[in-house]
Amino acid sequence: MRKVVSLFVLVLVGIFLCGMGNAFSGLGTEGDPWQLTDCATLNDIGYYLLENDIIAQGDCFIVQGHDINLSLGGHTITTGMGASGLFTGVAIADITGVTVHNGTIEFQGYEYADVGGGININRANDINIYDINFSNNNIDIKLVGSNNVHFSNIRSKYSNNLLKISGSSNNFFDNIYFDNGNVAIVTDESINTFTNTYFSDNANGTTWGTPIDRIYTLGENVTIVFDLNYPDGGVCSSFSHSLNMYPNLSHSETLGDCNISLNFIASKEGLYTIDLDTTIDSNITETGKFSILVGNTTKKVSQTYYMHGSAPTHGQPLDVGGSDSGYYSLSPPVVDEERHCGAWVQIQPDEIYTLFQYITDINLTWNIAMDNNDYAAYSSLKRYSTYSQGGYYSQDVYHYSNPTIANVNYSNLNWIIDYPWQFYFLATELEDSSVFVLSTPTQPSTAIFTYLYSGAELIKFEDTDTDYYDTYLLANYYEDYSAVLVIDSQSELNITVNVSEKNPNITAIYYDNILCEEDSDCEILYINESVANVLISTNGEHTLKFEWGDNSTVEVTEPEEGEVPTSSGGGSRYSLSQETLESGFSRNVGSKFVWKFNAGNEDHTITFNDIYTDSLVFTIASTPRIFTVKLNESVLIDAEEDGVYDLNITYNKYYGRLANVGIKAVSVKYGEDNTQVVDSGETQTEVIVEPENNIDWIVGIIIVALIIIGLVFVNRKRSRAVSRKNRK
Numbered sequence: 200m201r202k203v204v205s206l207f208v209l210v211l212v213g214i215f216l217c218g219m220g221n222a223f224s225g226l227g228t229e230g231d232p233w234q235l236t237d238c239a240t241l242n243d244i245g246y247y248l249l250e251n252d253i254i255a256q257g258d259c260f261i262v263q264g265h266d267i268n269l270s271l272g273g274h275t276i277t278t279g280m281g282a283s284g285l286f287t288g289v290a291i292a293d294i295t296g297v298t299v300h301n302g303t304i305e306f307q308g309y310e311y312a313d314v315g316g317g318i319n320i321n322r323a324n325d326i327n328i329y330d331i332n333f334s335n336n337n338i339d340i341k342l343v344g345s346n347n348v349h350f351s352n353i354r355s356k357y358s359n360n361l362l363k364i365s366g367s368s369n370n371f372f373d374n375i376y377f378d379n380g381n382v383a384i385v386t387d388e389s390i391n392t393f394t395n396t397y398f399s400d401n402a403n404g405t406t407w408g409t410p411i412d413r414i415y416t417l418g419e420n421v422t423i424v425f426d427l428n429y430p431d432g433g434v435c436s437s438f439s440h441s442l443n444m445y446p447n448l449s450h451s452e453t454l455g456d457c458n459i460s461l462n463f464i465a466s467k468e469g470l471y472t473i474d475l476d477t478t479i480d481s482n483i484t485e486t487g488k489f490s491i492l493v494g495n496t497t498k499k500v501s502q503t504y505y506m507h508g509s510a511p512t513h514g515q516p517l518d519v520g521g522s523d524s525g526y527y528s529l530s531p532p533v534v535d536e537e538r539h540c541g542a543w544v545q546i547q548p549d550e551i552y553t554l555f556q557y558i559t560d561i562n563l564t565w566n567i568a569m570d571n572n573d574y575a576a577y578s579s580l581k582r583y584s585t586y587s588q589g590g591y592y593s594q595d596v597y598h599y600s601n602p603t604i605a606n607v608n609y610s611n612l613n614w615i616i617d618y619p620w621q622f623y624f625l626a627t628e629l630e631d632s633s634v635f636v637l638s639t640p641t642q643p644s645t646a647i648f649t650y651l652y653s654g655a656e657l658i659k660f661e662d663t664d665t666d667y668y669d670t671y672l673l674a675n676y677y678e679d680y681s682a683v684l685v686i687d688s689q690s691e692l693n694i695t696v697n698v699s700e701k702n703p704n705i706t707a708i709y710y711d712n713i714l715c716e717e718d719s720d721c722e723i724l725y726i727n728e729s730v731a732n733v734l735i736s737t738n739g740e741h742t743l744k745f746e747w748g749d750n751s752t753v754e755v756t757e758p759e760e761g762e763v764p765t766s767s768g769g770g771s772r773y774s775l776s777q778e779t780l781e782s783g784f785s786r787n788v789g790s791k792f793v794w795k796f797n798a799g800n801e802d803h804t805i806t807f808n809d810i811y812t813d814s815l816v817f818t819i820a821s822t823p824r825i826f827t828v829k830l831n832e833s834v835l836i837d838a839e840e841d842g843v844y845d846l847n848i849t850y851n852k853y854y855g856r857l858a859n860v861g862i863k864a865v866s867v868k869y870g871e872d873n874t875q876v877v878d879s880g881e882t883q884t885e886v887i888v889e890p891e892n893n894i895d896w897i898v899g900i901i902i903v904a905l906i907i908i909g910l911v912f913v914n915r916k917r918s919r920a921v922s923r924k925n926r927k
Contacts, residue, residue, distance in 0.1 A: 223247070232270070235260075241267050249274050249302065255288065262291045262299075271302020271331075278306050278336075287341075292321040300327075305334035306358075306514075317358075320345050333358055337516045342367045350375060359516045359585065359623065360384075364391065372396055380621075384430045393430050398485040400618070400671075413491045413615035414557065414651070415465045423491075425459045427479055435479040443474040445674035445685045468494030469654030469676025470556055472685075488671065490617050492557055492653040498700070499559065499649055500656070502552060504529060506636065506644035508536035511549035513622040516585050525636065527646055535639045543588045543630040545581075546646070551620060553657055554672055558614040560649040563627055566642050568601040568635040576631035578607040582614055584626035596629065602637055620670055655682045655745075657697035673740070677701075680747055687740040696745055699729040703747030706789025706857055708733060711742055714787055716852075716859075726857070747789075780846070780864035787857045794862070798838040798845045805848075810858045815850045835865065842869050 223233035227245030235249045238259040249272045253259060259276050260269060269289070276288045288304035291297050304317050317339035320326055326348040333339035333355040341363045342348060348370040355361045361377040362384045364370075370391045378399040415421050427435050435457045442461065444450055450463035461473065471493060476486040504527035511526035525538035526549035538544050563578060575597050579590030592612075596605040616624045627646060629636055638644040654675035670692060674685040682698050698705070707714065708731060710721035715733065721743075724732040731745055774795045775784065794805045801821060809816040813830050819838060828834045828850045835844040849861040 229268075232268075241269065243267075246270070248272050249276075253277065258287055258290050260289045262289065262294065262297050265294050266296040267294075268298045270300055273301055275303040275305060278304065287317060287319040289318045290321075291319065291323045291326060294323050295325045297323065297325075298327040298329075299331065301330045303332040303334065304336065304339075305332075306336045317341070319343075320348060323348070328353070333361075335514050338363050342370065346370065349373075354378075355380065357514055357621075359514070367391070377401060380623075394482040396430070396483045398487070400487055413489075414496050414613075415491060415493050417465060417468050417494050419465045419493075421461075421463055421465050421491075423461045423473070423489075425461070425475060425477075427457045427459070427477055429479065429483065437481075438477055438479045439481075440475065440477040442476070445472045445474070446676050446683070465493040467676040467678065469683075470652075470672065470674060471676070472671070472673040474673070488617055488673070490556065490615055492615070492651060493676075494653045496651055496653075498652055498656070500553065500652055501647055501649045502529075504548060504550075504646045504648065505531045506536075506538070506546050506638040506646070507532060508538045508638065511547050511622070513549055515547045515549070515622055515626075525638075531643050532638045532640055535637070537635055537637045539633075539635045542632060542634075543628055544634055544636050545584075545626050545628045546636070546644075547584050547626045548622065548624075551622075551660065553652075553659055554619045555616050555624065555648060555650045556619075556653065557651040558612055558616065558625070558648060559610075559651055560612065560647075561609045561627070562647040562649075563607045563609075564643075564645045565596060565603075565605045565607065565629060566637040566639065566644045567596065567598065567603050567605060567629065568637060569598055569631065569633055576629055576634055578605070579628045579630065580609060580612075581626040581628060582624075584623050588628075588630065590626070590628045593630075598631075602635075602642075604642065620672075655684070655696050655698050656700050657695070658684065659695040659697075660693065682745045684743040684745075685740070686735075686743070688735070689738050691738075692735040693724075693732070694735065694743070695730065695732045696743075697730045698745060698747070701747070702729065704728050704789060704791075705731050705745050705747050706792065707746040707787045709742075709744040709746070710735070712744075715743075716787075716857075775862070777864070780862065783861065783863040785849075785851060785859060785861035788860050789857055796838075796846075799841075801839060803838045805862075807858070807860070810853070812853050815858050815860065817848070835867065837869075843867065844869075 223235060223239075225231050225233040225248075227233045227243060227247075229246050232246035232248040235247055236251055238253060238255050238257075240261045240263060241247060242264040244264055244266045246268045248270050252275045255276055255278045259278065262269065278288055289299055291299075299318065317333050317336045318328060318331070319341045320343070321341075322344045324346050326345065328340070328349070329351040331353055333353070334357055336355075336358045338360045339355045339358050339362065340350070340353075342365070344366045346367060346369050348367070350371065351373045353372075353374070354376040356378045358377075358380045361375070361380060362372075364384070368390045371394075372391065373394045373396075375393070375396040376399070377397070378401075380401050427438050429435060438457065440459055442452055442459070444463065446467050446469075448463050448466060450461060453460040453462070459475075459477075465471075469492075471491045473489045473491070474486070475489065476484070478484045506525055506527055508525050510524050515524070523540045523543060523545050525536075525544065525546045527546055528550040529552055538546070561580060565578060567576060569576070575595045577593050578596045579593040581590040592609050594607050596607060597603070618624065636644055654677055658672065658675060660670070670689070671687040672684065673687055674683065676683055680703070682696065682701075684694070684696065686692065686694075705726050705728070708721075708723055708726075709715060710718045715721040715723050720735065720737040722734040722736070724734055729747075733743060735741060735743075777797065780796060788807045790807060790810060792807045796803055796805070804820050806818045806820070807815065808818060808825070815828050815830075816825065817828075818825050819836055822840065826834055826836065826848070828848055830850050830853060833847050833849040836846040836848060837843060838845040844865055844867045847863045847865050850858060851861055852859040
């Protein structure tokens with residue numbers, strides 16, 4: 200009986216002890232780690248391994264035990280999916296000796312948490328984080344009151360902030376990559392070590408002092424100075440760099456102890472990008488882009504955006520649940536909408552119509568209501584959007600009744616925007632306790648953005664599926680009779696360009712110096728006088744060139760190989776050498792395009808008048824004569840009117856407002872090639888006539904001969920029959 204009781208007690212103790220452990224499979228050893236299939240709180244010392252991807256509804260892994268090793272197993276934690284309350288991928292607080300490695304933490308929901316959705320380390324020491332990828336988080340890593348934390352092989356893309364540090368010292372960052380975000384590092388006076396760190400294309404430079412002056416006159420001698428520093432503000436001791444300019448102008452670079460002075464002549468009108476890559480003391484690298492404008496600064500565009508109550512959707516920093524944040528779009532509200540919060544409301548653009556190059560003025564109309572008796576709220580702006588209360592240029596908004604319509608104007612802002620496609624470039628904010636922002640069909644809350652542009656008036660990404668933050672407009676500048684765009688995209692692009700201020704008729708589009716229609720990666724969707732829509736199907740860096748003329752003679756800006764620009768008559772023309780004519784030549788032409796050539800000892804011109812889907816009309820001069828050639832056909836031209844054809848003109852292809860035309864010198868007398876001249880009053884048209892078919896004539900003669908022979912044979916046979924009958 201005692202043995203039975205003892206055995207029963209042992210079983211109970213075993214069950215109790217098992218219950219004291221966790222419910223994960225595995226032994227918690229390095230060789231047999233505890234296996235995780237969902238978010239959990241980790242308390243026990245040991246090894247943990249994530250077995251699958253996880254969609255987190257709140258905090259995912261809360262680490263509360265010392266000496267824990269958490270491997271994400273190469274899997275992904277997706278945060279922000281309908282969570283309530285603060286949340287993060289991995290939360291570590293008030294412990295020591297934790298390691299997290301080998302996985303991805305990304306945000307894909309509708310809300311951001313102030314702690315970021317990445318890894319939050321609070322009052323923890325001796326922490327090791329390595330081989331982690333972050334994507335689209337508000338804050339990838341938040342480090343508060345922690346020491347001796349080691350980060351290595353960290354990669355972040357499209358996040359608002361890579362690292363937010365406060366009250367934390369003696370931490371180490373090695374092999375850190377932060378691409379296409381807003382602010383790389385937000386730090387206080389903490390002292391930390393950065394090695395082999397790479398910051399790329401972030402809205403706020405991390406190691407550079409950003410140039411202030413960004414607008415220059417055409418022809419100005421420009422000097423821009425870049426000062427270099429450590430991410431924590433310390434001055435560098437040495438550096439290396441590379442620098443590229445778009446457009447590619449001649450420039451000089453002067454190097455100081457820890458700065459770069461760039462000098463060039465601003466010889467083209469438009470948007471310039473300076474692409475800078477620096478490495479401080481051989482281990483901290485940053486690359487990024489700076490925009491400047493050259494040319495007429497009186498050119499402005501004003502665009503009205505309408506406030507909506509829902510949260511923005513392009514990775515802007517938001518609060519939990521999005522309750523503080525609405526968005527601006529080009530479409531007015533069709534129902535009553537509102538955005539409410541206890542202390543402040545933030546509204547951010549969520550649609551790009553054209554790229555804001557240089558914002559000068561912002562005029563806000565707030566339709567507001569309050570559920571208290573406060574007399575005033577506060578309207579402010581944020582040049583780069585972050586999730587925090589308080590902005591710049593704060594103005595009082597007086598509240599007289601519910602609702603109140605308040606207009607707030609911000610003038611002479613002069614904000615150059617380096618990364619407008621990343622949607623972090625701007626936010627408007629209204630602060631007060633229990634403030635409501637209303638937007639209704641009859642009284643919407645609006646923001647009118649006024650911005651300068653240089654180069655083409657309008658550059659629009661039409662494809663709503665385009666990831667704008669994957670596309671850089673490196674340059675957009677004017678040359679004589681052309682506009683040039685330099686783009687760097689990671690995806691297919693649908694681009695509309697408007698050059699109406701030049702009043703041209705676009706006649707040719709070149710993609711990397713090749714006619715667009717001759718390149719399978721470039722498709723002209725339409726050309727309507729000064730507006731063109733082009734689809735680019737490949738990524739990477741490319742150049743688009745839109746050509747036109749002065750509407751008196753020529754419709755292009757630069758000669759093709761074999762053409763020589765001349766000045767004659769009403770403006771620019773293109774001469775074709777005899778060598779070019781003899782070898783044959785073709786190009787796209789538009790209305791009023793002019794070629795000049797010599798036949799005999801006389802100069803002649805070909806002016807293209809009208810382009811149709813099935814025919815092309817042009818005039819030959821010196822003695823003006825009008826000719827028409829059909830699509831996929833040719834005409835022979837007697838330029839000297841001496842009975843000898845000098846040119847063969849071929850209509851190869853129709854491209855909307857453009858025609859591809861071939862020209863080749865010939866020397867053929869009338870009739871030698873079975874041609875004839877058709878005279879129609881004042882218009883003389885050379886028509887190629889098909890040669891007579893001699894084979895048909897021969898066949899006909901043979902048939903007639905056979906018939907005659909047959910008739911003769913039959914007649915003889917009848918004669919013989921009659922002769923025999925008479926004999927009988």
